[in-house]
Amino acid sequence: MKRIPEFAPYPLARETRYSRWFAGAVGLLALLGIASVLPPSLVAPHLVAFTVGGMLLSGLLAFLIHVLYFRFNRHNAQCYGEAVEREQQAWWLQHRQKVAMVESVLLSASCGSPEDLDGLLDPSKQPSVARETGEGLVLRLLQVFGHDAKQREQELATLLALKWGAQRSTDQSLTPSSCYWHGSQAAWRAFVEQIAQCCPDVHLPEYPQIWDGILSLDAIIDQLQGAPDGARVLCAGCQSSSPDRASSLPAGEAAVLWLLGAEGDVAFFRGEWFSQADEDLATVAERAVEQSLLEAPAQTCIAFSQPHVPDLAAIGWDAKTNAQDANFGALEQLEAMVVQTLAAWYVQQHGVPCAWLASDPHFTLTLGIVRPHESGS
Template identity: 45%
Template sequence: MRPQPTFPAYRHARPPTGKRWLAAGATVLLLTGGIAALLRHPEAGYGQVVMVIGFITVLSALVWGLRVLFYRMATHNAQLYHHEVKQVQQQWWARHCQHIALTEAVLIGPAGTTLTQWQRLINRDHRQPDVRIESGGKALRLLHSFTVDITEREKHLAKTLVLQWREQHQGPLAITPLRCYWSGSAASWLVFCTQMALSFPDVVLPAHPVVWRGEESMTEIIDELTHSAPESFFLCAGCCSLPASHESRLPAGEAAVLWLLGQTGKVQFSRGEVFNPSPDESIVTVAQRALDQSELTQPPDTSFLFSQPPIPDLNETGWNVTQHVQDLNWGELAEIESMVAQTLAAFFAEHHAMPCGWLARDPNHTLALGIVKPYGSGK
């Protein structure tokens, strides 16, 4: 996200003080008149003295006029400066509030693979997946995958992702995405492309995708998609399977996600907001900006999230950060965490026809958060 533009304060000119200028002019006039009278030749008249006094009077009036003109011009320049600053900031905010639509979504994880299973999860009417004990530690895994090799598990996730999309999608699909983003290994991308060629032969994919970078990638997509043809699409997908570790606070998890993003769809994604602890910004300010971005006055009642490192004042944001924590459903997900949280929020927003929040780690930031809304509900 390009940060909000800031500009230095304009240094305003001080207005001329009439009394001070009048006193200074009178003093100069008296001094020059007195000096001219003292230096006057005894036989000369007072004509030269009068000329000096007249010259000083005209000069003082001219200097006063120039000072007033300078002040008026400086005031005008200040008004133009503030107008330009306001216009640039309004343009930035209008761009920052742009959104795109989620046309289709597929989610694979230890808690399920189908839309019916995800509806039960978002309604908290599901059974949490069992923790598997592996040689390295605890893990949450897909039930129908038994290999312990992480590379093979990611390949299996990539293939399962395409097969589930084929099952969810009705009819043929013939598109050429403007760009494909991928979160995962090159080996899993190759498996994904191979299965796509079998399941969706009319979808053209590039040999090498763009690496998914979270909020930065979403910003790129929104910037390009809002100026593209109505039938344009972006494909974002990824899979991740982490090795079990006794050092990890959570069980090792795994997941696969797929988004087909366009200009119309079921729900709308915004750019979201990011937070990095610093003295200059608080999480409360960032959370409020996310509400403003989605034209909401109150935080959504439901937010899907993963537990985060201690962030002061997170509970002061007013967001629901306790009821839909997903740690026990997914385990540790690393860089794909935010995609999973956004997908769950999208399923909730579509199913309940109401906004839903999400909070998760971003590949480049301590925390990312945003709101998913049903398509067409506001800008």
Template identity: 50%
Template sequence: MKPAPEYRPYPEPREARYSRWFAVGAALLVLTRLIWIEAVDLPLNLPPFLQLYLVGALSALWLLAFLVRVLAYCLDWHSARYYEKNANQVQQGWWEHHRQKVALIDTVLVGPACTNPLQRQALFSADHRPPTPQSTPGGATLKLLQVFGDDLVERERQLAKLLVLQWQAQRPDPCGLQPLACYWQGSLSAWRAFAEQMTKSFPQIELPEKPESWEGIFSLDSIIDRLHGAPADARILCAGCQSWSPGQGSHLPAGEAALLWLLGPQGGVGFTRGEWFDADTEQLPTVAERALQQSKLTSPPSVCVSFSQADAPLDWNTGQHLLDANFGALGGLEGMVVQTLAATCCELQRVPCAWVASDPNYTFVLGVMEPDDSTI
């Protein structure tokens, strides 16, 4: 998980023991008087002003030492308060940054179990039945009926075009949309097919020749940083498609899907930064607690969306909405599909929705989708 700044407590300042200081001062004066009287090499009838001078000098030395001690305590006390104040400010600033989020303005998900928003919402219905896997010589598959052929490259190109057409059906007029940046999960060939269809369907939108590669939670972090403080109409486009072939080391049927996000500063379900989990260096309960703390929750949400995670013994409700039977194995697109459906569930039920997903850089990542503040 992302380490929060931690500071050792400042050593507690030691206050001067006034009673001891006063006792020492009095004892010093008495002792000085006794030594003066008992000294054999000095006359016993010294002028009073010399005795007064000696007592005054010792008193001044004692008072100077006492004031230095009090001053040292005051400086130490102020240093402790200054240290504590700055440490709290740094920690508070870190948490404010860590709790920033972006809004999902629009989304499209095309897969074996859904192609439009109503079908996507139906995935959370008790009456929903997952699609039936198809048997092929290579193994079981879950594929879209609208995509043809066996070549994976060509299927992904068709998926990318189908994604744009479905977005056009959902949003015929994007109202002068021009993304600040574009992220893509998938092959460059599929991106070119996506961009080609975008030019036909939305000629006013200009896409880069080569998009930024989607790097899981790292990309999401970068997007949140970029959109924080941006104008309300600022948008970032994230999309991807994947057609998985049978027999690539997964126990699930080979699936395929394509999706699109349109992210903005506000106005939709809140995407939080999430937390990563590294099984070699971290404890999962600690990471899960941090993910809840990020969304200011004291207990796990009642709903959670995920694919099966063998290394995720969480006390979250991960078995309630498993996506395995609806999408099959999706490779690098799995995380984005999980987050898409967690956002759909959050929007549908108006409650926070947890999610657990794979990530290209860590064992897996987890977080919480938050309902749109303006609709609660």
């Protein structure tokens, strides 16, 4: 997970022990009293008075310096603590920043629109039937006819552009401030060419930025903070996985598109990531809940199963009930965008927060919560 800034405690001076200073002063006064009753032939009175008086003044000065040092030390410690608190509050303020999903598209063998969500979350409904090939089981879109993954992803990109163009409700010109793409450059070119035909008012760059999982989402949230209301970031991708007989899942394929902005009905938080090396998964999950300003985990969690994370059940998120493995198959690095899209659709339809959980290119696991924008403000 992203570490909150931690600071060493301020070194505190020992508290002034007034009883010791008082005992020392009494001892000097007693010494002065004893010397005053001794015969002058033994001790010169003026010398004793000068010596004891000097010691008393030196002790008083040392006492005042010690008290002042202690008070300044406590004052500095208080200022240091307040500065640490401000720094951590600023960190949390940034960590809780979010973006809004303005438009979305998800295409797969079992899903083509938000209306399909109920079927995907209904355990009594049979998922799409995987097809047997010579290399293994596959889940494929019927509208895609390519034989290899490269060709199929280009066709998926064309379908994605057609679907987005058909559902766009405005002819207003759109030039995204940034574009992120998961997939090959050839598939991006196919997407751009089709967009140019069906949506000439949408202007896309020749070369997009590479979608890098939760790190890209983090960068987009930074980019859209304080941006104009009309600012948009396009995130899209296509994945056609190759069949693998060693895998327990059929090879899936899907295409996803997000149009993100600063304001909208559905809020995407930064999410959290988990690395098995040095983190506790339950702590990461608690941080995701805290990040989204909830007191308890969202009741619904849309996820892909993570067999390499054995302690997943300990976090208190119901990641099994709505697991999407059977509906989508193996999607490799696209599965996070898929479950985030489904979670956003769930929030749109039900008006309550929805959790998501998936793998990531850089981390063992990523997880987060999508929630209605107004309740997360």
